Amino acid sequence: MNIRMVREQTRRAFSIAKKDLRIYYYKPPVLISGILMPIFLCMAFLMGNKSVSLPFLIAGLLSMTLFFTATAISPVIFPWEGQTRTLERLISCPVAPESIIMGDMIASTTFGIAITLVALFIGHLIGVTVIHWILLICSIIIGSICFSAIGMLLSVPPTAVSQNIMLLSTLVKFPLIFVSGIFMPVEQMPGAGQVIAYLSPLTYFTDIARFSLTGTGYFPIYFDFGMLLIFTIILSVASIVLHKKTMPLRI
Amino acid sequence: MQYLGLTAWQNLMFMGELYGLNSEHAKERTLYLLQIFDLYEHAQKKVQSFSKGMKQRLILAMALIHEPELIFLDEPTSGLDVSSARMILSMLREMNSRGVTIFLTTHNMDEANSLCHRVGIIRSGNLIAIDSPEKLKDTLDKIHQIEVSFNRDIPEEMLRNLPGITTFSRFGDKWKLSAQDKDLAIRSLVALSEREGMSIISLNTLAPTLDDVFLRLTGGEK
Numbered sequence: 250m251n252i253r254m255v256r257e258q259t260r261r262a263f264s265i266a267k268k269d270l271r272i273y274y275y276k277p278p279v280l281i282s283g284i285l286m287p288i289f290l291c292m293a294f295l296m297g298n299k300s301v302s303l304p305f306l307i308a309g310l311l312s313m314t315l316f317f318t319a320t321a322i323s324p325v326i327f328p329w330e331g332q333t334r335t336l337e338r339l340i341s342c343p344v345a346p347e348s349i350i351m352g353d354m355i356a357s358t359t360f361g362i363a364i365t366l367v368a369l370f371i372g373h374l375i376g377v378t379v380i381h382w383i384l385l386i387c388s389i390i391i392g393s394i395c396f397s398a399i400g401m402l403l404s405v406p407p408t409a410v411s412q413n414i415m416l417l418s419t420l421v422k423f424p425l426i427f428v429s430g431i432f433m434p435v436e437q438m439p440g441a442g443q444v445i446a447y448l449s450p451l452t453y454f455t456d457i458a459r460f461s462l463t464g465t466g467y468f469p470i471y472f473d474f475g476m477l478l479i480f481t482i483i484l485s486v487a488s489i490v491l492h493k494k495t496m497p498l499r500i
Numbered sequence: 501m502q503y504l505g506l507t508a509w510q511n512l513m514f515m516g517e518l519y520g521l522n523s524e525h526a527k528e529r530t531l532y533l534l535q536i537f538d539l540y541e542h543a544q545k546k547v548q549s550f551s552k553g554m555k556q557r558l559i560l561a562m563a564l565i566h567e568p569e570l571i572f573l574d575e576p577t578s579g580l581d582v583s584s585a586r587m588i589l590s591m592l593r594e595m596n597s598r599g600v601t602i603f604l605t606t607h608n609m610d611e612a613n614s615l616c617h618r619v620g621i622i623r624s625g626n627l628i629a630i631d632s633p634e635k636l637k638d639t640l641d642k643i644h645q646i647e648v649s650f651n652r653d654i655p656e657e658m659l660r661n662l663p664g665i666t667t668f669s670r671f672g673d674k675w676k677l678s679a680q681d682k683d684l685a686i687r688s689l690v691a692l693s694e695r696e697g698m699s700i701i702s703l704n705t706l707a708p709t710l711d712d713v714f715l716r717l718t719g720g721e722k
Contacts, residue, residue, distance in 0.1 A: 337501065
């Protein structure tokens, strides 16, 4: 594939992202639930543990918001489009499978970043100050790509029944929240919990968010970024490879 | 299929972008197609509010956004109102006259007969015949059907030994004849009427339709 083709396919990926945002994301229920769900989870956490500091809580809120929004819709786009046969139309166009997957990921990443910035603004309104702005913004961008790739991986099974994917999604997403140092810092977890925390990309984003808001983190900051980048690359490549295999089975 | 959550304009622009049209060209084509498919007034409405005919017209417009030289259409007028069906058929004729090759899948034999230069008949996944509609009809039966009625009843014997006529049977006040040589059979009937002092009230040659061809070739005719 030469540079001109890469540029053309990138343009098509952005067109698909624009279509996804218009159809699946710019909907009041989606936008509202994207903001409200993490807030409610944080409030529940605060009620049960009033000793937690506000920056610690907001760092957790940012992690959950980014994770939930970036993985909210992306897992069900493929089943929906398979069911309505629009995927068939998409595939019949001169669009590479990679562009379709990248398009869905771009939409999911954009949505994740936008809603997380709203959560950050809410944190700012209630008095939380950001110590490391650049680190935080960079981590939100990388984290959003990484979590979108998780969302895309969840939609790999070639089913047109979106409920099946939603169930799988819930089974994967909620346990990850509890093992990624959001409610309990990694250093306070038991040994086995710490091992699992190492395997979750959400752990590293949460650590960067906490470092950006409180000035202290569990891992060195370069390690957090390194791990987040490695997860992003592995998950994105896996998502593209697996979707290319299952895409023909959806037609 | 089109995206129900997008407007007609957005669907066409999206297709234009996927086919690599630049923004100006995509807008130009979108505008043109919305106008010729009579969708311009509905350009900013979401497709979910469209009737079936409008959706089908939009699908065809989306297929034409990049000015293809070859298109495949599957039952393009199936289930449509007369006006939408006619609009689509006239568009197909117009496109074909401009040199676009169209592959049309249809169960509607009248449509195939009136639109297609060549018709292929598929049975159980195998192409069992392909030719122009008229040639298909011609090869179906070498025996021609003729329907004739006279101004008075005639006995069977009069028809029995007429040159060119193979079989005959009475249907009400008419006779249905089969003949291998149509011309000879008609001449014999005219000669008979003159000889017996009768006049012919009606005489029709019944050409096989594409329906007959289809039924015969696919074994649907019992």
